[in-house]
Amino acid sequence: MAQAIARISALGQSEHMFAALLVSLAVQAASATVPPSPSDPIEADWRTIPDDELLVMTLSGNRTVVIRLATPYAPEHVANVRRLALAHWWDGTSVYRVQDNWVTQWGDETEKKPLPMGIAARPAAEYDIAAGFRAAQRMTVSDAYSGVSGITADGWAVAGSKPGVGPVADASPGWLAHCYGTVGVARDASPDTGTGSELFMPIGGSARRLDRNYTIVGRVIEGASLLSGLPRSDAPMGMYATAAERLPITSVRLASDMPAAGRPRYQYRAADNPRFAALIATRENPKPPTIGLGGADVCDVPIATRRAP
Amino acid sequence: MAQAIARISALGQSEHMFAALLVSLAVQAASATVPPSPSDPIEADWRTIPDDELLVMTLSGNRTVVIRLATPYAPEHVANVRRLALAHWWDGTSVYRVQDNWVTQWGDETEKKPLPMGIAARPAAEYDIAAGFRAAQRMTVSDAYSGVSGITADGWAVAGSKPGVGPVADASPGWLAHCYGTVGVARDASPDTGTGSELFMPIGGSARRLDRNYTIVGRVIEGASLLSGLPRSDAPMGMYATAAERLPITSVRLASDMPAAGRPRYQYRAADNPRFAALIATRENPKPPTIGLGGADVCDVPIATRRAP
Numbered sequence: 020m021a022q023a024i025a026r027i028s029a030l031g032q033s034e035h036m037f038a039a040l041l042v043s044l045a046v047q048a049a050s051a052t053v054p055p056s057p058s059d060p061i062e063a064d065w066r067t068i069p070d071d072e073l074l075v076m077t078l079s080g081n082r083t084v085v086i087r088l089a090t091p092y093a094p095e096h097v098a099n100v101r102r103l104a105l106a107h108w109w110d111g112t113s114v115y116r117v118q119d120n121w122v123t124q125w126g127d128e129t130e131k132k133p134l135p136m137g138i139a140a141r142p143a144a145e146y147d148i149a150a151g152f153r154a155a156q157r158m159t160v161s162d163a164y165s166g167v168s169g170i171t172a173d174g175w176a177v178a179g180s181k182p183g184v185g186p187v188a189d190a191s192p193g194w195l196a197h198c199y200g201t202v203g204v205a206r207d208a209s210p211d212t213g214t215g216s217e218l219f220m221p222i223g224g225s226a227r228r229l230d231r232n233y234t235i236v237g238r239v240i241e242g243a244s245l246l247s248g249l250p251r252s253d254a255p256m257g258m259y260a261t262a263a264e265r266l267p268i269t270s271v272r273l274a275s276d277m278p279a280a281g282r283p284r285y286q287y288r289a290a291d292n293p294r295f296a297a298l299i300a301t302r303e304n305p306k307p308p309t310i311g312l313g314g315a316d317v318c319d320v321p322i323a324t325r326r327a328p
Numbered sequence: 329m330a331q332a333i334a335r336i337s338a339l340g341q342s343e344h345m346f347a348a349l350l351v352s353l354a355v356q357a358a359s360a361t362v363p364p365s366p367s368d369p370i371e372a373d374w375r376t377i378p379d380d381e382l383l384v385m386t387l388s389g390n391r392t393v394v395i396r397l398a399t400p401y402a403p404e405h406v407a408n409v410r411r412l413a414l415a416h417w418w419d420g421t422s423v424y425r426v427q428d429n430w431v432t433q434w435g436d437e438t439e440k441k442p443l444p445m446g447i448a449a450r451p452a453a454e455y456d457i458a459a460g461f462r463a464a465q466r467m468t469v470s471d472a473y474s475g476v477s478g479i480t481a482d483g484w485a486v487a488g489s490k491p492g493v494g495p496v497a498d499a500s501p502g503w504l505a506h507c508y509g510t511v512g513v514a515r516d517a518s519p520d521t522g523t524g525s526e527l528f529m530p531i532g533g534s535a536r537r538l539d540r541n542y543t544i545v546g547r548v549i550e551g552a553s554l555l556s557g558l559p560r561s562d563a564p565m566g567m568y569a570t571a572a573e574r575l576p577i578t579s580v581r582l583a584s585d586m587p588a589a590g591r592p593r594y595q596y597r598a599a600d601n602p603r604f605a606a607l608i609a610t611r612e613n614p615k616p617p618t619i620g621l622g623g624a625d626v627c628d629v630p631i632a633t634r635r636a637p
Contacts, residue, residue, distance in 0.1 A: 120556065146619075163536070164534075164536075164625075198533060199429045199533030200429070210617060221533070223508050223531070223533075224507060224530070224532075224533070224627055224628065225533070225534060225625045225627060225628055227473070227621060227625060228614075228621060228625065228628060230619075232618055232619050243428065243429070244428040247428055247429065247532070247560070248426075248558065248559050251553035251556070251557040253553075305537075308517075308518075308519060309541055310455075310539075312536060312537060316473075316534045316536060316537065319534055319537060
């Protein structure tokens, strides 16, 4: 069995570097047993996520998915999401689409449920985020896939240059990358037709093709596997064909709308420090015999979050 | 509902371009209703996959996963896989690991099952495949993520240059890319310790970090969702903690070892033709208002397969 574990570790260790929760756990575990590494966070690196940036989605069976909202990067859409949550609009809706190697999508599959007052029906597309991508606000990632990308100080993966466009400069736009676990706004063909009522999470291989084409409003920081581990639908677009397949959504709440005593509290690992730079370096230059990609994948740099101690 | 479908289509259409089975179905459907596009295959583009390149894994519940073996790219490991299948070695083993956003892994989780005679215990690592990557054998993909990559004429996604390494030349090595659905050889830390008895399939976001570090022996061409849609394990490395969680493998057979009358027969869409070049072009330059990546993702170019008509 030792060999089996070792064999699995050889493949699985990389996952430690990816999954935020696993990372924080691994770091804690490591701290208890071995000297801290230069890439381990110090206590000051953990910053509180504001209550109004935490969206708590409770699924049938009392399983909870926690989403961090990307407030500075998609303000109009995030405002809609907050209004929908404050109106308890998602209560009784469902996870209605699971398309293999693409997305899990939730909301009101009937499209008939009226939206609450105050919802911007056609918020402007919020794709590029130049203001959120100034060098002072991010750690650079030598992205093996897209040239130069970054992790913002407040913990978001931002794609930068594309081949032929050149590296990201302060004045150039960046945009949130469609990584596993990011929460995007489903929409019609027209870019400004998504309100935020229908949301999706990439669950498969690269969804980077959606970059700059769909608005990202957040990322799942706990419970992503509850959305990625669902049975796939063979129906067109992965829509669940029957009500029995759909996973009921019990409630969606902003933490700031929950009783103070019962609110979940989370922290993210800030990227504005040399520990995070060392973490990126471990991705960009893995230890032999592992062969590196010539950089990292901006979606494969672990941005840890944890429940507040 | 129309709006819902449309909205979903806006996001979901891209998946049609990815999933091999969906692609062939979509192409057939399109052919029946609209004039063929320059990227539609002609009948001559469909080539037979040899029976000894088809691995049929039957899971509990009589669900079938079909794997195409990468014969020319990992000959020693593929030879082991064939010997294991001919010895019916996997019968009664299980899918024992499902790590969220990383891999599903199967084989003998006990590590105690003796291997058949004739298995190479330590086949050489088979990562780079220069011989398989000559320009004459592939369509170039302007890879938005890794510079220049390719699709081989016989239907495999091959990664090429890395930043700082420059574009792929005939003499430079290429390597099979760890895309969703590729089948890799699990191993210990030492590169030459995987026999092929323990196999894994990437099920989540990018696993390209495994490129050149793990040997790819094939790719799933049907039933991938049976492996990706399984419940995730929270145990270390995603190992299922109990026997009840593990998914029994009823049998694994080479099609060439099955009665001729009952053999599954598959075809792949060859890439050595202008139709496939047009298909790649649709990925590299999507129609407005969709914003392109400045290339394609070599793992996001659909390499279609279909059951033989």
